[in-house]
Amino acid sequence: MPRNTKITLIVILVVGISLLHYLTDQSRYHYHVFYGELYFLPIVLAGLWFGLRGALAASLGITGCYLPFVYWHWNGFSPDDFDRMLSVTLYNSIAALIGVLKDREIIAHERLLKAESLVAMGKSLAGVAHDMKTPLVAIGGLARLLQKKFKNDDPDREKSDIIIRQTERLEKMMHNMLTFSKPLALQLSHGSLNEVVQTSLNIVAETAQKKEVTIESLLSPDLPAVAFDAMRMEQVIANLTLNAVQASPEREKVSIQTSMVDNNIVIDVADCGSGISLDHRAKVFDPFFTTKKEGTGLGLAIVRKIVEAHKGSLEISDNAPKGTIFRVMLPKR
Numbered sequence: 001m002p003r004n005t006k007i008t009l010i011v012i013l014v015v016g017i018s019l020l021h022y023l024t025d026q027s028r029y030h031y032h033v034f035y036g037e038l039y040f041l042p043i044v045l046a047g048l049w050f051g052l053r054g055a056l057a058a059s060l061g062i063t064g065c066y067l068p069f070v071y072w073h074w075n076g077f078s079p080d081d082f083d084r085m086l087s088v089t090l091y092n093s094i095a096a097l098i099g100v101l102k103d104r105e106i107i108a109h110e111r112l113l114k115a116e117s118l119v120a121m122g123k124s125l126a127g128v129a130h131d132m133k134t135p136l137v138a139i140g141g142l143a144r145l146l147q148k149k150f151k152n153d154d155p156d157r158e159k160s161d162i163i164i165r166q167t168e169r170l171e172k173m174m175h176n177m178l179t180f181s182k183p184l185a186l187q188l189s190h191g192s193l194n195e196v197v198q199t200s201l202n203i204v205a206e207t208a209q210k211k212e213v214t215i216e217s218l219l220s221p222d223l224p225a226v227a228f229d230a231m232r233m234e235q236v237i238a239n240l241t242l243n244a245v246q247a248s249p250e251r252e253k254v255s256i257q258t259s260m261v262d263n264n265i266v267i268d269v270a271d272c273g274s275g276i277s278l279d280h281r282a283k284v285f286d287p288f289f290t291t292k293k294e295g296t297g298l299g300l301a302i303v304r305k306i307v308e309a310h311k312g313s314l315e316i317s318d319n320a321p322k323g324t325i326f327r328v329m330l331p332k333r
Contacts, residue, residue: 006049010058013042018065026073029080036087039066043095051106052099059095063088136174140167184309186229193265193330194219196230197256200237208245208254215241218257223265226332232306239303240269240326247273247324260332264312267328270319281316 017038024031039062047055070084143163150157201215208215237256244254252272259266276284285304307314312330319325 006045010042010046010049011061013045014039014058014061014065017042018062018069021066021069036084039087039091040094043091044098047095047098047102051103052096055095055099055102056092059092062091136167136171140164140171143167184232184305186232186309188227188229190225190227191230192223192225193228193233193267194221194223194258196228196233197237197258197267200234200241201256203234203238204241204245207242211245211248212250213245213248214251214253215245216253216255218255220257220259222260223258224260224332226265226330228310228330229306233310236303236306236328237267237269239299240328243299244269244271244273244324244326247271249273261329263332264329265332267330268325269328270323270325272319272323275318275322276316276324284316285314 017035020035020038021032024035026032043055043058043062046058050057066084066088070081070088073080075081143160147157147160147164150160197217197219201217204215241254241256248254248271254272255268255270257266257268257270259268285300304314307328307330310330312328315327315329317325317327
């Protein structure tokens, strides 16, 4: 049924039931009780069709239509008046309950579809990466052997450089595809996340230096030791920091900060770039989505997979006055 048809049906039911209240003599009490029960029909339909917002819109519409009737027949808070006011409260309560349950069902269904899609994608990626591995190794190896035969001023040497660079790019993409397709087996051990941050910054230091981007670390000395996979978390922080450096203009600053928020360990990676639009924020963690010319679109997908394997979360926010903050939140365990 089209959306507009559903809305029209709900409006007709609300208005029609309200008219029955107003057109029926007040002395026919049992009729009004029956009409009051009928109000639940548009509430249930709105909740099932449109979730919480739809259910509340229907219940508030019913409240607006029914309250004048209650006011005109008010009798000093008699039992009938109390019953009518209780009905109004019940309409809105039931609407909220049905709406919340429906929204949760929709979210759970979307997560299930996404999980099934990721599983299918992972299997496909594993097959593609496996088929690519052998020819890439052969191409890269032969190109390096040929390059040794060329003199530095030989024009063919530049061509071999292009082959080697593109082969390395494909090898990196293949590695990311295999990483994304395989289930993560974490090697957990207790340690300091601050130490992992420092190690990760050393990995990115050369790239930042070439771009003249300063990396500032603000590490809380009060972080507790927690269980995590050091190699995987190093990959997370290095990837986010490298993205921040690449997003920032020359002679700008990237900051890495650790802290405790509620009962979570927080790692904030902030850049001074142009930011990420709201439309792209919903997609940046999707496999193969990228705004970079040389990007594979798997880096942030892998980062989120690692963070979620640690029972954590990854969030995006604005970095005032400009730029973006990627926040990793890990539960204290």
